[in-house]
Amino acid sequence: MNDTPSLELFEVSKRYGTHVALDDVSLKVPQGSVFGLLGPNGAGKTTLIRMVAGITGPDQGSISFFGEPMSGEHISALGYLPEERGLYKNMRVGEQAMYFARLRGMGKKEAERELTDWFKRLEVDGWWDKEVADLSKGMAQKIQFIVAVLHKPKFLILDEPLSGFDPINASRIRAEINRLRDEFGTTILLSTHDMSSVDELCDHVALINNGKKILEGPVSALRENARAGRIELKFRGNLIGFTAALGAGAILHDALSHGDNIHDVVLGLPPSIPIEQFLKWATSEVDVLSCTPKAVSMDEVFLHAVNAVTNTDPS
Amino acid sequence: MNRWLIVVGREYMTRVRKRAFIISTLLGPFLMVGVIAAILFIGVSSTEMNSKVLIVDHNNLLTYTMPGEGDVLLPSCPECFPERSFLEYRFASKVLDTEAFLESDFTAMIELDDGIMQSAKALLKYESAAPMKVQSAVKRDLGEAIERLRVKSESTLDYDTYKKLKVRIGLVTQNIVTEDRNIENKSAIGFAFSAFMFMFIMIYGMHVMRGVIEEKSNRIVEVVISVVKPEHLMGAKIAGIGLVGLTQILVWALLSWLLFLGFGVYAETSGLLLDLMGEQGSQVASTDFMTFIQSNEELGVLLQVNWVMMLGWCAFFYLAGFALYASLFAAIGAAVEQESDAQYLLLPAMIPLMFSYVVNIFIIESPDSTLATFCSFFPFTSPITMMVKLSVGVPWWHVAVSAIILVMTVLLLVKLAGKIYRTGILMYGKKPSLREMARWLMYKNR
Numbered sequence: 190m191n192d193t194p195s196l197e198l199f200e201v202s203k204r205y206g207t208h209v210a211l212d213d214v215s216l217k218v219p220q221g222s223v224f225g226l227l228g229p230n231g232a233g234k235t236t237l238i239r240m241v242a243g244i245t246g247p248d249q250g251s252i253s254f255f256g257e258p259m260s261g262e263h264i265s266a267l268g269y270l271p272e273e274r275g276l277y278k279n280m281r282v283g284e285q286a287m288y289f290a291r292l293r294g295m296g297k298k299e300a301e302r303e304l305t306d307w308f309k310r311l312e313v314d315g316w317w318d319k320e321v322a323d324l325s326k327g328m329a330q331k332i333q334f335i336v337a338v339l340h341k342p343k344f345l346i347l348d349e350p351l352s353g354f355d356p357i358n359a360s361r362i363r364a365e366i367n368r369l370r371d372e373f374g375t376t377i378l379l380s381t382h383d384m385s386s387v388d389e390l391c392d393h394v395a396l397i398n399n400g401k402k403i404l405e406g407p408v409s410a411l412r413e414n415a416r417a418g419r420i421e422l423k424f425r426g427n428l429i430g431f432t433a434a435l436g437a438g439a440i441l442h443d444a445l446s447h448g449d450n451i452h453d454v455v456l457g458l459p460p461s462i463p464i465e466q467f468l469k470w471a472t473s474e475v476d477v478l479s480c481t482p483k484a485v486s487m488d489e490v491f492l493h494a495v496n497a498v499t500n501t502d503p504s
Numbered sequence: 505m506n507r508w509l510i511v512v513g514r515e516y517m518t519r520v521r522k523r524a525f526i527i528s529t530l531l532g533p534f535l536m537v538g539v540i541a542a543i544l545f546i547g548v549s550s551t552e553m554n555s556k557v558l559i560v561d562h563n564n565l566l567t568y569t570m571p572g573e574g575d576v577l578l579p580s581c582p583e584c585f586p587e588r589s590f591l592e593y594r595f596a597s598k599v600l601d602t603e604a605f606l607e608s609d610f611t612a613m614i615e616l617d618d619g620i621m622q623s624a625k626a627l628l629k630y631e632s633a634a635p636m637k638v639q640s641a642v643k644r645d646l647g648e649a650i651e652r653l654r655v656k657s658e659s660t661l662d663y664d665t666y667k668k669l670k671v672r673i674g675l676v677t678q679n680i681v682t683e684d685r686n687i688e689n690k691s692a693i694g695f696a697f698s699a700f701m702f703m704f705i706m707i708y709g710m711h712v713m714r715g716v717i718e719e720k721s722n723r724i725v726e727v728v729i730s731v732v733k734p735e736h737l738m739g740a741k742i743a744g745i746g747l748v749g750l751t752q753i754l755v756w757a758l759l760s761w762l763l764f765l766g767f768g769v770y771a772e773t774s775g776l777l778l779d780l781m782g783e784q785g786s787q788v789a790s791t792d793f794m795t796f797i798q799s800n801e802e803l804g805v806l807l808q809v810n811w812v813m814m815l816g817w818c819a820f821f822y823l824a825g826f827a828l829y830a831s832l833f834a835a836i837g838a839a840v841e842q843e844s845d846a847q848y849l850l851l852p853a854m855i856p857l858m859f860s861y862v863v864n865i866f867i868i869e870s871p872d873s874t875l876a877t878f879c880s881f882f883p884f885t886s887p888i889t890m891m892v893k894l895s896v897g898v899p900w901w902h903v904a905v906s907a908i909i910l911v912m913t914v915l916l917l918v919k920l921a922g923k924i925y926r927t928g929i930l931m932y933g934k935k936p937s938l939r940e941m942a943r944w945l946m947y948k949n950r
Binding site: 239242243244245264267269271273274275276277278279280288289291292293294336337 | 507510511514518519522718721722723724726727728729730731732930
């Protein structure tokens with residue numbers, strides 16, 4: 190895989206009047222990744238996405254796209270599904286999809302072929318001549334998704350792609366997102382509030398809060414980081430004796446006794462002690478039933494990160 | 505450019521193929537002709553019920569008593585009271601009293617007195633008002649009968665000679681410089697053009713605003729302007745909808761022309777033309793429709809107007825004037841989220857349009873006044889005022905200057921409106937004031 194990031198923001202800022210929507214944000218989106226853009230409402234996600242989609246430009250800083258400064262030439266390589274979306278009421282489904290396909294530079298024949306294909310894939314074939322007014326919200330969203338991905342963009346922007354879908358269709362769309370990445374190497378910038386979809390889809394994430402980027406990196410690394418050396422240990426033995434034996438070697442975060450001398454504990458290991466070394470010691474002290482790194486949800490990752498920022502930031 | 509044309513194509517096609525557009529475009533001229541015909545028809549059909557007029561002639565001024573039968577009077581000049589399908593005369597020497605009149609089958613009663621020879625006035629009594637057509641027939645018939653009497657009593661001429669000698673002057677007016685004739689009638693045609701101009705700018709300008717609001721409120725605009733620059737989207741929308749209006753204008757013009765020719769053929773073949781000429785007392789005996797139109801005082805002007813020139817300029821001033829107002833409407837549409845919020849912004853934009861239409865009523869009276877000249881140069885009024893000026897004849901440089909001012913203003917305004925549009929289209933949740941919209945003009949590009 191090419192090392193040039195598909196998208197790079199360099200010290201980008203954007204103001205609306207006195208309101209600072211984005212403040213000195215730098216980002217690198219690796220090629221072929223599903224990059225989650227996360228943050229609370231009003232954090233600046235939409236502003237960032239609009240810039241990448243080519244709707245607005247930065248006041249300061251620069252945006253490059255596959256190593257080149259972002260320009261109108263990249264329109265065909267971009268796909269965009271905005272968060273709040275609609276369709277033209279006075280056009281039929283098929284011709285509407287054709288219109289957007291042709292705006293993205295597709296030929297008529299090619300667009301027709303791809304559309305037929307996608308309509309089948311998402312089980313909306315037979316909708317070609319439907320009036321938009323006759324579509325349910327979920328149906329309309331499928332069409333909008335198709336419109337965004339139809340021209341096989343190298344870079345796809347999805348703003349809350351799963352909101353409004355029922356669980357069955359949400360998982361179908363999730364599968365399509367994964368397929369686009371795996372089959373076509375599409376890079377996907379995905380903005381969402383839904384942490385479970387981050388867990389399932391994203392391999393990189395960035396967290397934006399108050400117009401500033403406060404976290405960025407591969408999901409696995411961020412998780413490892415947020416885990417902060419915590420492990421979950423299940424053993425049979427004396428809890429008090431075990432705790433005393435631990436001493437200052439590790440921190441006891443949590444403990445749960447099940448009776449029959451079986452205990453669940455959460456321990457924080459200092460970075461200097463690898464987990465194997467700790468296990469060797471523990472098996473000599475107690476009867477270890479299981480030992481796993483603590484599972485950290487993305488929610489926890491972000492709470493951890495947001496708290497870290499608010500604690501150190503005097504404002 | 506290619507993408508721009510795709511957007512223009514969408515704006516155009518989605519409107520042109522609408523059933524409402526097709527119907528109004530194809531039926532428009534027929535409807536207009538239909539309305540005029542209906543008015544005429546109502547006028548005619550109301551006289552369908554026969555009027556029966558009783559003329560009471562005490563002193564046998566216009567009548568004589570038929571020998572043998574006591575009280576039956578006959579006109580001394582039967583050709584003065586011809587038989588008509590809608591009008592019948594009866595003569596009597598005694599007035600009916602009200603009760604008797606109401607009971608009789610007479611619809612009207614005229615009592616002649618001796619004074620009529622001098623006063624030329626008569627009193628027509630009715631139960632239900634006599635139609636205009638009946639009244640004018642009675643006036644003409646009675647007038648001719650009195651005229652005969654007068655001629656007979658005051659000169660040695662016989663009536664036919666008198667009629668030949670009688671003169672009615674027709675006044676033809678001509679501008680000494682442009683040599684344009686009969687501008688009064690032509691300016692009426694110009695006024696009709698300007699009324700259509702007003703209507704089209706208004707109707708299709710609203711289309712632009714509604715289109716912008718639709719795209720903004722359902723957020724399609726985000727997808728489109730990620731591909732096409734917002735200014736270009738606005739321009740494409742104005743161009744596409746402007747062409748829809750132009751299509752309608754051209755189809756209407758073509759259909760009206762065909763309808764006019766069709767009517768001519770109908771009039772020639774059905775004998776209607778002869779009836780019309782007979783009714784108007786036209787001296788030109790012709791069965792050719794065009795000759796008839798030409799010889800007619802009011803209709804003749806139809807052949808003196810340079811229709812191709814008028815239509816050409818109409819198309820130009822429509823497109824430019826439409827672009828001018830449509831860019832205002834687009835900026836307004838971008839600033840609001842629903843149509844009802846647009847009202848307070850629409851008013852200032854529409855005032856000049858309304859003004860130019862209303863002021864036209866004065867301008868057709870005197871097309872060369874200072875007001876008319878000013879309005880024909882001022883870009884917000886010129887598209888409408890120029891229609892009147894062009895119809896009565898205007899120096900070429902005048903048209904050129906007006907056109908150049910208009911085009912320059914359009915270019916400037918489209919640019920400014922584009923700035924407001926660009927900012928407004930992505931702004932949700934607040935109603936901007938005019939001052940705030942002015943501030944958007946200062947925002948940096950992109």
